[in-house]
Amino acid sequence: MDCFRTTLLNKTPQADYESQRHLRWWILIRVILFTLLFALTTFFREQGHPLILPAASVTLLFLLGLYSFSILSVLLLNRRLCSIHQYGAIQLCFDVFFIALLVYATGCSDSDFSALLILPVIAAGLLLSRLGGLFIAAVTTFSYAAILILEQLRWIPVYFSATPYTPPTSFLASSNLFAIYGLLFFLAALLSGQLAGRLRITEKRLAHTAIEFDRLSILYKQIFDDISTGIITTDQYDFITSFNQAAERITGFSRSTALGKPFSQLLPNISLQEEQGRNVCDFQKQHGEAIRIGYSFSFLNMPVQKESEEKQPLRWKVITLQDISQIERMEKQVREAEKMAAIGELSASVAHDFRNPLAAISGSAQILATEKDDLSRLDAGTFKTLIGIILKESGRMAKTITDFLQFARPATIQAEWFDFNRMVDEVLMRRRTATFALMTGTVIKEVDGRLDCWGDRQQIQTVLNQLLDNACQAAGPQQGKVVLAACERVKDNQAEVQIEIRDQGPGIPDEQREKVFIPFFSSRTDGTGLGLAIVQQIIAAHGGRVEIDANAEFACVIRLLLPLPPPTP
Structure with a gap:
């Protein structure tokens, strides 16, 4: 008992x-x-x-x-x-x-x-x-x-x-x-x-399960109400089923006003017909204040009662909202600050690059000015050397200005189909002129006989000139060959033109391969540091990409991949 x-x-x-x-x-x-x-x-x-x-x-x-x-x-x-x-x-x-x-x-x-x-x-x-x-x-x-x-x-x-x-x-x-x-x-x-x-x-x-459920329900409600992101859910008929405090603050509508209303009627600026992802729109709050809203939505796996007229299942949605007006203003300020910093750095780089050529030009001009009364006292070799210095440094200054303008104010892409082989011949022919005599190396062309390319012909020429200049400078006179190869390939059902500039110079160290595309980064004393930055800028504008590689024969391989549009039916 x-x-x-x-x-x-x-x-x-x-x-x-x-x-x-x-x-x-x-x-x-x-x-x-x-x-x-x-x-x-x-x-x-x-x-x-x-x-x-x-x-x-x-x-x-x-x-x-x-x-x-x-x-x-x-x-x-x-x-x-x-x-x-x-x-x-x-x-x-x-x-x-x-x-x-x-x-x-x-x-x-x-x-x-x-x-x-x-x-x-x-x-x-x-x-x-x-x-x-x-x-x-x-x-x-x-x-x-x-x-x-x-x-x-x-x-x-x-x-x-x-x-x-x-x-x-x-x-x-x-x-x-x-x-x-x-x-x-x-x-x-x-x-x-x-x-x-x-x-x-x-x-x-x-x-115990009921207690845990109640605890999770309270936690969910607390998170739902206190989170800074606006959260809205809609049922299969597009009627709003939940509306948290952040959504009230962002839109200006109270929860009692929003619940039960059609989402498209309450917030017509926000379109949920696009693919899921991040979107931005202009929004006018209930009290008239204009803001910028970043929003995204996804589907909820909730049971539905019927399908749409197009036999597509009607689905519940969860929409997240954020007022990005302040963020966009801050981003704009950051971009302006970065732009001013880049202009300052670019100006300093240009001033530095101009100092040495100006000194050389000034020195050569002073010598010629000293002997202006009797130029016969200068032998032909000295006179030719002084004129060569002036021409070379003037060309260097002109290239610096051209690179500066190309990087600071890129031209709009005017894409068209063109014969890549013929364009390469024109580039190599131009490099054989006297203007480039001092920096022209041996360039071997390995391009398919018939290769059509899609892009801005002028800008692609600029890219090839920049890369060939770098490759010839790296290979040096009588130290190695430079190869320009190109072909068409298909990868992941995407046709693209592959262009490679290979040289037998010292190559690019692994730790510098990510830095060479940064503006003003250069390992040469006479370089502006804008060449590869311009190359990447142009190729990215074409929707392509730039890769740096190496193999047993060539210490440096710059690979350009330019996508081709699908053929028209």
Whole structure:
């Protein structure tokens, strides 16, 4: 009994509340059940059916006692004189007593109500767990044994003689009946206790899941309301289903105004017909303020009820909004600052590049000015050298200015189809003129006989000139060959022209391959650092890319990949 009491006391307040509620229901069921039983038996007796029942006055007295006890039980239940499970055990013991009294008064072993003894056992297994059910099963078994013993001793009511009562034929028959009912009581206690145990485990897990769900719901709501990004969801019919505080602040619409409205009607500037991704639009808030909104949307995997007329499934959407007006203003300021910094750096680079050529030109001019009265004193070699210095440095200054303008103010792409082979011939022919005599190296052409290229012919020429200048400078006179190769290839279903400038110079170190495209970065003392920057700028404008590579024969390979448009049908 102590172990049973310990088990009963080891309950949570929530379990006590549930047990108290179940006990109230059980008391109500007790009253209804006994009332119906006596009403039905009385009705059948009046119809002439042979039943074993006490006198009507005794039945009425029994019912009054039962009602009084039930009312008193409910009143004492609220007083909490003992633990709720101890109180439940007491109530079920009294139920066993009332049912046993009913069985004794209606025929003992021949009673039609003997099966009712199993009800308190089942109720105990559900309300008091397995141990409580076994306890009530034992009480019920002893009570039924007492009824059978009284019957064997012939201590039975006198009115049995006037009823179709059949006494037991032998003690063995009573023992057999006791064994069957006793086994039935304990089996019911075990099964109901097992069911109640599983039910309690399920309730505990369900309660834990509900708590976690509530916690996650609160966390989700807190994040949804406090996040700085506006979040809007729409159902399959484009009606707004949620609208967080950031969306209210960005759009100027209140949540009560937005919920239930068609998204396209409330926010017509935001188009959700485009592909998923980041988009930007101008937006006028409800109070008239004009802002820039960055938005994106994606589909939610929510169940839908029907498809559109085009047989496309209608889907839920989640839209995210951000006011990017301040960000764009800051980006513009950063770009302006970067532009001014680039202009400053470019000006410093140009000034530095002009200083040396101007010094050389000035020195040569001063010598010529000194001998202007009698130029015959200058030998032809010296005169030619001075004129060559002036021409070379003037060309260098002109190239610096050209690179500066090309990088600072790139021309618009005028794309067309042209014969790449013929253009290469023109570039190489021009390089053989006297102007480029000092920096022209041996260039080997490896171009397909018929190669059509798509792009701006003039700008592609500029790219080839820049790369050939670098390659010839790197190879140096009589130190190696320079190869210009080109062919058409197809990669990932995209046709493109591949152009390679290869040289046998010292190559570009791995740590400098990312830096060579940065404006003003140069490893040569006479370089402007704009050549490869201009190359990358032009190729990127054509939608292509520049790669730097090397192999066993050539220390440096500059590879240009220019995409070709798909053929027209």
